[in-house]
Amino acid sequence: MHPAPSVIIFTTLSGLGFGLLFWLGLGLPAVTGWTAFAFFAIAFGLAVGGLVASTFHLGHPERALKAFTQWRSSWLSREAVVSVAALCLMGLYALGAVFFAASWTLPGWLGALGALGVVFTTSMIYAQLRTVPRWHTALTPALFLAISLAGGALLAGQVSFALALLPLAGVLQVLWWLRGDGAFAASGTDMASATGLGDIGAVRAFEPPHTGSNYLLREFVHVVGRKHSLRLRGIALGLGYVLPIILLLVPFSHLLGLLAVISHATGIAASRWLFFAEAEHVVGLYYGKR
Amino acid sequence: MTTLPETTDKKLGLVIDLDTCVGCHACVISCKGWNTENYGAPLSDQDAWGASPSGTFLNRVHSYEIQPEAGAAQLVHFPKSCLHCEDAPCVTVCPTGASYKRAEDGIVLVNESHCIGCGLCAWACPYGAREMDHAEGVMKKCTLCVDRIYNENLPEIDREPVCVRTCPAGARHFGDLGDPDSAVSQLVAERGGVDLMPEQGTKPVNKYLPPRQKDELGTTGMHAPRLDPVIEDAGGFLGWLDKALDRLPGGAGSASDSETR
Numbered sequence: 001m002h003p004a005p006s007v008i009i010f011t012t013l014s015g016l017g018f019g020l021l022f023w024l025g026l027g028l029p030a031v032t033g034w035t036a037f038a039f040f041a042i043a044f045g046l047a048v049g050g051l052v053a054s055t056f057h058l059g060h061p062e063r064a065l066k067a068f069t070q071w072r073s074s075w076l077s078r079e080a081v082v083s084v085a086a087l088c089l090m091g092l093y094a095l096g097a098v099f100f101a102a103s104w105t106l107p108g109w110l111g112a113l114g115a116l117g118v119v120f121t122t123s124m125i126y127a128q129l130r131t132v133p134r135w136h137t138a139l140t141p142a143l144f145l146a147i148s149l150a151g152g153a154l155l156a157g158q159v160s161f162a163l164a165l166l167p168l169a170g171v172l173q174v175l176w177w178l179r180g181d182g183a184f185a186a187s188g189t190d191m192a193s194a195t196g197l198g199d200i201g202a203v204r205a206f207e208p209p210h211t212g213s214n215y216l217l218r219e220f221v222h223v224v225g226r227k228h229s230l231r232l233r234g235i236a237l238g239l240g241y242v243l244p245i246i247l248l249l250v251p252f253s254h255l256l257g258l259l260a261v262i263s264h265a266t267g268i269a270a271s272r273w274l275f276f277a278e279a280e281h282v283v284g285l286y287y288g289k290r
Numbered sequence: 291m292t293t294l295p296e297t298t299d300k301k302l303g304l305v306i307d308l309d310t311c312v313g314c315h316a317c318v319i320s321c322k323g324w325n326t327e328n329y330g331a332p333l334s335d336q337d338a339w340g341a342s343p344s345g346t347f348l349n350r351v352h353s354y355e356i357q358p359e360a361g362a363a364q365l366v367h368f369p370k371s372c373l374h375c376e377d378a379p380c381v382t383v384c385p386t387g388a389s390y391k392r393a394e395d396g397i398v399l400v401n402e403s404h405c406i407g408c409g410l411c412a413w414a415c416p417y418g419a420r421e422m423d424h425a426e427g428v429m430k431k432c433t434l435c436v437d438r439i440y441n442e443n444l445p446e447i448d449r450e451p452v453c454v455r456t457c458p459a460g461a462r463h464f465g466d467l468g469d470p471d472s473a474v475s476q477l478v479a480e481r482g483g484v485d486l487m488p489e490q491g492t493k494p495v496n497k498y499l500p501p502r503q504k505d506e507l508g509t510t511g512m513h514a515p516r517l518d519p520v521i522e523d524a525g526g527f528l529g530w531l532d533k534a535l536d537r538l539p540g541g542a543g544s545a546s547d548s549e550t551r
Contacts, residue, residue, distance in 0.1 A: 001413075059407015059427025066386035066404055070292045076410055077385035130379065130490055131416045188489045189416070191354075196484040196498050197308075197366060201358035206365060209318070209350035212343045215421040219412065282487065283418035286352055286370065 001132065002222040003276035006056040011122060012269045014050025014083075015144065017043050018115040019152020021090050025112030027103050028158055036097040042155065044087070044094075047118075051083060075128055079121035086114025119148040126275075133187035134180040134279045143172045147240075147268055154261055159248050166248075166264075170241035173271060177233060184280050184290065194285040205288025220281035221289045229278060232270050240267020292384040294377065298396035301468030302434055303374050303495035304454065305477055309502045310461035313353055313367030317453035317462060321349040321371070321432075324452040329437045330402045334425035346423045348372070348432045349453055366501055369462070371453070372419035372432035373486065373494035374398050380411035380420060380431075388429070396468070396495060397436055402428045416490045439464075467495050 020043040024031070031039050055061045068084070070077040089111035096102040123144035126135040150165035191205075192198020240263075247260040284290040325348055326332040335345035349371040357363045374391075378398050381389045388404035389411050391397070400411075405428040412420040412429060420431045435451035438444060448455060454462040465474035474497075477483070483497035524532050536542040 057409070059409075059422060059429075060405065063386065063404065063406045066388075067406060067408075070385050070387050073293045073382045074385045076383065076408065080385065125383075125410070128383070129414055131414060189487055193487050193489055195354055195366075195368060196486055196500060197354060197356050199500070200364060201356045204355045204357070205352065206355040207353040209315075209347070209352055212345075214344055215346065215412075215424070216418040219409065219422075220418070281413070282416045282490070286418055 001276045001279040001281060002219050003224075003273050004057050006053050008269060008272045008276065010050045010054035011144075011275075012050070012265065012272050013046045013053070014122070015119055015148040015268070016151045016155065016265060017046025017048070017050060018083075018086065018118045019148035019150070020155040021047060021086065021115040021152070022112045022149065023152050023156035023158055023161075024097075025090060025093060025108040025110075025115065027105075027108060028156060028161075030103055032097050032101040032103075034098075036094065039156070040090075040094040040098065043090075047083075047087065047115075075121055075124040079118060079125060082114055082117040082121050086111055086118050089114055116145065116148075119144050130187075131282050132279045133183035133189070133282070135275075136187075137176075137179060137183070139172065139176045139179060143169070143176045146172050147271075151261075151264055151268065154244060154248075154257075154264055157257065159252065163245065163248055166241050166245050170237065173237065173241065180278070184282075187282070189282045189285065191285050191288070194282070205286075208287055216283055217287065217289075221284040221287060222277065223289075224277065226278060229274065232274050236267045236271035236274065238267065239263045240271055243267075292381050292387050292389055294381055294391050295393040298376075298391070298393055298468065300395040300466045301374075301376070301495045302395045302397055302439070302465070303467045303474075303497070304371070304434075304451065305463040305465070305467075305474045305483060305497050305499060306369055307461045307463070307481075307499045308366050308368060309481075309499060310459045311351075311367045311369060312459050312461070313351055314458065315351050316456050316458060317369055318347060318349050318351055320452045320456035322347060324435065324438070325430075325433070329433050330400075331423055331426035331428055331430070333430060334423055336424050344424075346421045346430050348419075348421070348430060350418075362504075364501065364504065369453075370417060370419070370486075371496075372398060372434075373417055373492070373496040374432075374434060376493035376495060377491060379414040379416075379490075379492060383410045383414045385410070397434045398431070399433055399436065400429050400431055402426075405429050416487050416492065417494075434464075467497065 024039055024043060055064055067077055067080045071081045089107045093104055093107045093111050096104040120141055123141040127140035130136050146169035150162060150169045153162035153165055191203040195203050197203050244260040244264045247256045280290040322333055333346040337343050349369060352368040352370060354366050354368055355363050356366060374396055378391055381391050381398060386404045386406055388401045390399060407422060407427040409422055412422060420429050423430045438452060439449050441449060450464045454464045463474050463477060465472045467475055469475060478497045481499040483499050485494050486498060
């Protein structure tokens, strides 16, 4: 799949932002006044910034409001609805925390639930696609949720939670990669089933429909950088999970905390790039490519 | 609504005969022509006369080589367009309701004025039937020529998808695959029509007829067998000519090879 920068930025930043909103909604940390303002500004900046970035790849962003209508059937529509609901609830909670030094439990808890809901619906957009066997697993939402919760705990300064969640997310990440590497072969879709000609013999793509490229090849049969896959996995694992854990284990300082956050976000961005770049769509079979 | 209809009154679709298709791409061109001039946004091209031309097509013809366990390889031309699936994953993923499947005839369409161009439907389609138009920023797909098949301004013979109408080999058939008595359903039953990627669970309406078994050419080799004389005991002028030629050197009656005829 084509690793569109807008989607990588969106899922990385908004995952982090909604993760932070989750912990803030639970009152961890229970901040008020200017401190609360700073926390909520970072959280909303990441979450909303990510959502805005996701509209950059739309053909007609001016019609984006229509995406709120099909929540009965579409995970993308559900994501839109849940994200606005979560942002409104957390906005209300932030209002109380910043201006009235209050901790309104109900909107806080509902907002925290909504923040997790956003991450879950985002992950389901990918996990639902049978056409991309690497994504089509319950491990995808599990990984997205774990990363978001761990990153949010890191940003919220919840060291003990972060120290539990970062290893969990790291383990899920490795499991997701291991399962993903055999997913295409295990899906049962191959040249024979794609063409229905397997009964005659071994099918080989002889000529593509056109000599030039097309939308399908650009969007779904993207092979750039797959050769660096192993190195990038090492970088993602090291920066995203291992280094932040080490930085949290040494005596706390704000500088090291900031370094841990930056390292984590960079590692997750690398992991998210691989999420798209390594994903193979079954339509590639019709072109004899994957 | 992007929820799928429980059932459709008809299941209009195509039956594509891989035995008959000659790979001429006439269906590709006629499809591009009709659908550029009619329903919805035109099918744009980018850099059409340049070094790397690219464009939107709703129908493309692939070619595959199949190598059996024994014997010669076989070439199959393989036209592919939207299969108008009963369980169309492209419809349910649409966030805006732009993609829909019609309850009356099962045709899967895009309402282009509602499409935000997110591309998720193309991600959900295993067949590559949907292509984002680069100029218009909306998703394009086969409409089964919905603006031809019910069009009373056209002569009746033209009221079928333009790819079917134009195919010079008669490799494409259009009809109601939900009616077991229709000509297309009979054809599918008779020739053992198959679904593409059945394991994807899309339940495609369009069916593909696999190529018939090839004739065996036998062991005749490069040259045709020599022809034996058809008539052994010719009379009249031909009989005289036969005998006269046989008497010439090298002929059947000459001394050198009298044992041959």
